[in-house]
Amino acid sequence: MAENTYTVQGMTCGHCVSSVTEEVSEVTGVRQVDVDLATGRLTVVSDVDVPAADIRAAVEEAGYQLVG
Amino acid sequence: MAENTYTVQGMTCGHCVSSVTEEVSEVTGVRQVDVDLATGRLTVVSDVDVPAADIRAAVEEAGYQLVG
Incomplete structure (x- = not known):
């Protein structure tokens, strides 16, 4: 198992x-x-x-941005 | 037809x-x-x-409040 954190703006x-x-x-x-x-x-x-790019894409699909 | 305006906060x-x-x-x-x-x-x-109370109830159902 892996745990990663991101910041959504x-x-x-x-x-x-x-x-x-x-x-x-x-x-x-x-x-x-x-x-x-x-x-x-x-x-x-x-x-x-999970590739960070996949998480970023999902956040952008929701209409938001990752910081950094 | 009737048109009424309200303010939602x-x-x-x-x-x-x-x-x-x-x-x-x-x-x-x-x-x-x-x-x-x-x-x-x-x-x-x-x-x-439409009764203002009905509009107010709908706005509150959505999770917001009417001003006034």
């Missing part, structure tokens, strides 16, 4: 959190997703290391 | 606008709904005057 409400959670949860290999609205912190638990 | 993003639009659109008699995120302005076009 642009989320303003619980709907935004739900959108990010939903999209990232659909990435292959992802087991658990936690999003903190106040900090933008996105924690992803996966079977193996 | 608490909306922060497009998802919020969608939620309010959806709930208010389901109120009996409502024909058209327009929500402006920046100002919170909610414009409701209806066949006849």
